[in-house]
Amino acid sequence: MGQTITEKIFSAHIGHKVFADEIIRSKIDMIIGNDITTPISIKAFEDSGAKKLANPDGFSIVLDHFIPAKDIASANQARVSRDFAKKYQLKNYFDEKDMGIEHALLPEKGLIVPGDVIIGADSHTCTHGALGAFSTGMGSTDLAFAMITGGNWFKVPQSIKVVLSGKPGQYTTGKDIILEIIRRIGVDGALYKTLEFTGSTLKYLSMDDRFSMCNMAIEAGAKSGIIAVDEVTQEFLKDKKLARESKLYYSDEDAKYSQILEIDVANLAPVVAYPFLPSNGHAVTHAQSLKIKIDQSFIGSCTNGRLSDLKVAAEILKGKRVHPDVRLIVTPATQKILREATKLGYIDILIDAGAVVSNPTCGACLGGYMGILGDEEVAISTTNRNFVGRMGSRSSKVYLANAAVAAISAITGYITDPRQ
Numbered sequence: 313m314g315q316t317i318t319e320k321i322f323s324a325h326i327g328h329k330v331f332a333d334e335i336i337r338s339k340i341d342m343i344i345g346n347d348i349t350t351p352i353s354i355k356a357f358e359d360s361g362a363k364k365l366a367n368p369d370g371f372s373i374v375l376d377h378f379i380p381a382k383d384i385a386s387a388n389q390a391r392v393s394r395d396f397a398k399k400y401q402l403k404n405y406f407d408e409k410d411m412g413i414e415h416a417l418l419p420e421k422g423l424i425v426p427g428d429v430i431i432g433a434d435s436h437t438c439t440h441g442a443l444g445a446f447s448t449g450m451g452s453t454d455l456a457f458a459m460i461t462g463g464n465w466f467k468v469p470q471s472i473k474v475v476l477s478g479k480p481g482q483y484t485t486g487k488d489i490i491l492e493i494i495r496r497i498g499v500d501g502a503l504y505k506t507l508e509f510t511g512s513t514l515k516y517l518s519m520d521d522r523f524s525m526c527n528m529a530i531e532a533g534a535k536s537g538i539i540a541v542d543e544v545t546q547e548f549l550k551d552k553k554l555a556r557e558s559k560l561y562y563s564d565e566d567a568k569y570s571q572i573l574e575i576d577v578a579n580l581a582p583v584v585a586y587p588f589l590p591s592n593g594h595a596v597t598h599a600q601s602l603k604i605k606i607d608q609s610f611i612g613s614c615t616n617g618r619l620s621d622l623k624v625a626a627e628i629l630k631g632k633r634v635h636p637d638v639r640l641i642v643t644p645a646t647q648k649i650l651r652e653a654t655k656l657g658y659i660d661i662l663i664d665a666g667a668v669v670s671n672p673t674c675g676a677c678l679g680g681y682m683g684i685l686g687d688e689e690v691a692i693s694t695t696n697r698n699f700v701g702r703m704g705s706r707s708s709k710v711y712l713a714n715a716a717v718a719a720i721s722a723i724t725g726y727i728t729d730p731r732q
Contacts, residue, residue: 313331313566313567313568314563314564314565314566314567314568315329315331315563315564315567316332316471316506316508316563316564316567316568316569317444317508317538317540317561317562317563318446318468318469318471318506318508318536318538319331319332319468319471319567320561320562320563321427321428321429321445321446321559321561322336322338322429322446322466322468324427324559324561325338325339325429326338326339330468331468331568332468332469332470332471332568332570333467333468333470334467334468335465335466335467335468336465336466336467336468337463337464337465337466338429338463338464338466339429339462339463340367340370340429340430340431340458340462340463340464341370341425341428341429341430341445341556342370342371342372342418342423342424342425342428342430342431342555343367343370343371343372343430343431343432343455343458343459344372344373344374344414344418344430344431344432344433344434344437345371345372345373345374345393345432345433345452345455346373346374346375346376346377346414346432346433346434346674347374347375347376347377347378347379347386347389347390347393348377348378348389349433349434349452349455350373350392350393350396350433350452350455351389351392351393352433352452352453352456353433353452353453353455353456353459354392354393354396354456356452356453356456357456357459357460360456360460362459362460364400365400365459365460366458366459366460366461366462366463367462368400368401368402368403369403369404369555370462371402371404371459372402372404372405372406372414372418372423373393373396373397373402373404373405373406374406374412374413374414374417374418375390375393375394375406375407375408376406376411376412376413376414376417376672376673376674377673377674377675377678377680378390378673378675378680378681379407379408379411379673380408380671382675382680382681390407393405394407404421404423410647411646411647411671411672411673412645412646412647412648412649412672413613413614413617413645413646413672413673413674414432414434414614415434415436415437415439415440415523415527415614416523416614416617416618416645416646416649416672417645417646417672418440419440419442419443419523419548420552420646420648421552422549422552422553422554422555423555424440424443424445424447425443425445425554425555425556425557425558425559426443426444426445426541426545426549426558426559426560427444427445427558427559427560427561428440428445428446428447428556429445429446429447430445430446430447430448431447431448431449431450431454431455431458431464432447432448432449432450432455433449433450433451433452433454433455434449435449435530436449436527436528436530436614436615436696437449437450438526438527438529438530438534438535438536438537439523439526439527439537439614440526441506441526441529441536441537441538441539442519442522442523442525442526442537442538442539442545443539443541443545443548443549444538444539444540444541444545444560444561445538446506446536446538447526447536448535448536449530450464467504469504469505469506469534469535469536470504470505470506470569470570471505471506471507471508471563471567471569471570472497472502472505472506472507472508472534472569472570472571472572472573473508473510473563473569473571473572473573474493474507474508474509474510474511474573474575475510475511475572475573475574475575476489476509476510476511476512476513476514476575476577477511477512477513477574477575477576477577477578478512478513478576478577478578478579479513479516479577479578480513480516480517480577480578480580481578481579481580481581481731482731483582483624483714483716483717483730483731484577484580484581484582485521485524485582485714485715485716486517486518486520486521486522486523486524486525487521487524487525487528487583487615487616487694487713487714487715488580488581488582488583488714489513489517489521489525489575489577489580490524490525490527490528490529490531491528491583491584491585491590491593491712492575492580492583492593493507493532493573493575494528494531494532494585494590494591494593495583495585495591495592495593496573496575497532497573497591498532498533498591499531499532499533499589499590499591500532500533501532501533502529502532502533502534503533503534504533504534504535505533505534505535505570506529506534506535506536506537506538507526507529507532507534507536507537507538508537508538508539508563508569509522509525509526509537509538509539510539510540510563513577514539514542514544515542515543515544517544518544518620519544519545519548520618520619520620520621521620522539522544522545523615523618524615524616525537525539526538526539527614527615527696528590528615528696531590531591531696531697532591540560540561540562540563541558541560581595581596581597581729581731582595582596582713582714582716582717582729582730582731583595583596583713584596584598584599584692584711584712584713584717584727585698585711585712585713586599586698586711587698587700587709587710587711588698588699588700588709589698589699590696590697590698590712592698596713596717596727596728596729596730597729599711599727599729600726600727600728600729602727603726604690604711604726604727605637605690605725605726606638606690606691606692606711606721606722606725606726606727607637607638607639607685607686607689607690607691608638608639608640608641608683608685608689608690608691608692608693609634609638609639609640609641609691609692609693609718609719609721609722610640610641610642610643610676610677610683610691610692610693610694610695610703610718611625611640611641611642611643611694611715611718611719612641612642612643612644612645612670612676612677612694612695613643613645613674613676613677613693613694613695613696614645614674614677614696615694615695615696616694616695616714616715617643617644617645617649617672617694618645618649619649619652619653620715621694621714621715622642622644622649622653622658622659622662622715623653623656623658624715624716624719625642625658625662625715625716625718625719626653626657626658626661626662628716628719628720628723628730629661629662629665629667629719629722629723630661630665632665632723633665633666633723634665634666634667634722634723635722635723635724635725637725638721638722638725639668639683640662640665640666640667640668640722641667641668641670641676641682641683642662642667642668642669642670643669643670643671643672643673643675643676643682643683644669644672645672646672647672649672650669650671650672665722665723667722670682670683676693676695676703677693677695677696677697677702677703678702678703679701679702679703679704683703684703684704684705685703685704685705685708685710686704686705686708687705687707687708688705688707688708689704689705689708689709690708690709690710690711691703691708691709691710691711692711692713692717692718692721692722692727693710693711693712693713693718694712694713694714694715694718695710695712696712697710697712698710698711698712711727713727716730717729717730
């Protein structure tokens with residue numbers, strides 16, 4: 313019987329063929345922690361009596377949620393990771409001196425390699441499946457076990473094959489594709505399964521699109537999202553000094569899937585997810601017809617803070633002004649993205665239009681800082697979750713969309729179709 317790409321990755325890591333639903337213990341290539349989750353892992357590691365990391369080069373700590381520190385508590389929390397990184401001389405430790413949101417920064421650094429098994433104490437670790445790796449979120453104590461042993465236990469997930477066809481229209485992006493998938497199958501439609509993205513549409517999707525799609529696989533309940541390496545992937549990786557040798561795997565034609573989902577992307581309009589679930593998706597035309605007034609537009613996060621997002625926002629905002637009643641906050645996902653956007657003139661355009669551009673941070677996305685919503689406020693956001701109180705007050709509302717929708721809406725003051 314044939315295997316899926318996910319089954320093949322695990323098979324290679326444990327030395328024999330495995331299939332969906334088997335319980336296995338696999339070697340892990342990269343462990344990822346951040347300033348919120350890592351201190352818990354460090355405490356569990358130290359409480360165990362462990363004196364060394366099983367694979368120090370396969371452990372990355374990225375301080376990205378509350379850095380620079382927003383208060384005394386976050387400063388003290390960050391210090392735990394700083395002290396640990398210094399004690400164990402971690403070479404893959406990233407702080408203010410080399411800032412970035414973990415799920416954008418690590419691929420940029422070449423630390424995510426095709427064929428890897430990756431875990432992180434952050435639910436959006438599934439982002440890295442865009443590079444042909446198995447990548448998933450786990451708890452902080454799960455990370456501690458991997459820090460000590462170099463591996464962890466998994467149930468090999470079943471896979472849902474998502475077959476995408478057609479060329480996306482203007483302003484229809486990877487964000488819209490994943491929002492449409494979540495709309496169709498629900499927030500638990502892929503529970504503990506892998507969303508494997510395939511089909512002719514992939515040749516039109518940039519790595520930024522692919523990262524967005526895999527990033528939000530968790531919002532359908534998925535254990536992971538994954539896309540096999542192709543020419544687009546190879547182009548992205550060609551200038552990277554990879555931490556390990558790439559291992560390329562592809563699903564067999566007779567691989568077993570729990571479901572096959574087919575989507576014609578050619579006719580897909582930009583999608584807006586209404587409060588309070590990512591599955592509450594509607595065409596942007598529907599949202600525009602309702603004249604939904606916004607107080608804040610946010611462009612950033614591990615989902616849509618990449619260069620292509622800043623590019624489309626700058627194109628739409630060039631020569632225009634943000635609506636007087638709207639705050640536009642832009643958060644580039646890494647310092648490199650910020651530098652490139654500055655060189656290309658995007659940042660000047662955004663600031664001239666009335667945007668505020670922040671350092672790379674997860675702060676606004678989780679309602680931590682750098683863009684918290686007040687009572688009854690409404691935001692259009694390129695982030696990944698719109699639960700009750702996600703970005704601030706429990707009476708606020710968050711509508712999820714792509715960067716083009718967020719940019720044009722910042723100008724008009726209400727959710728607007730960028731294609732008009």
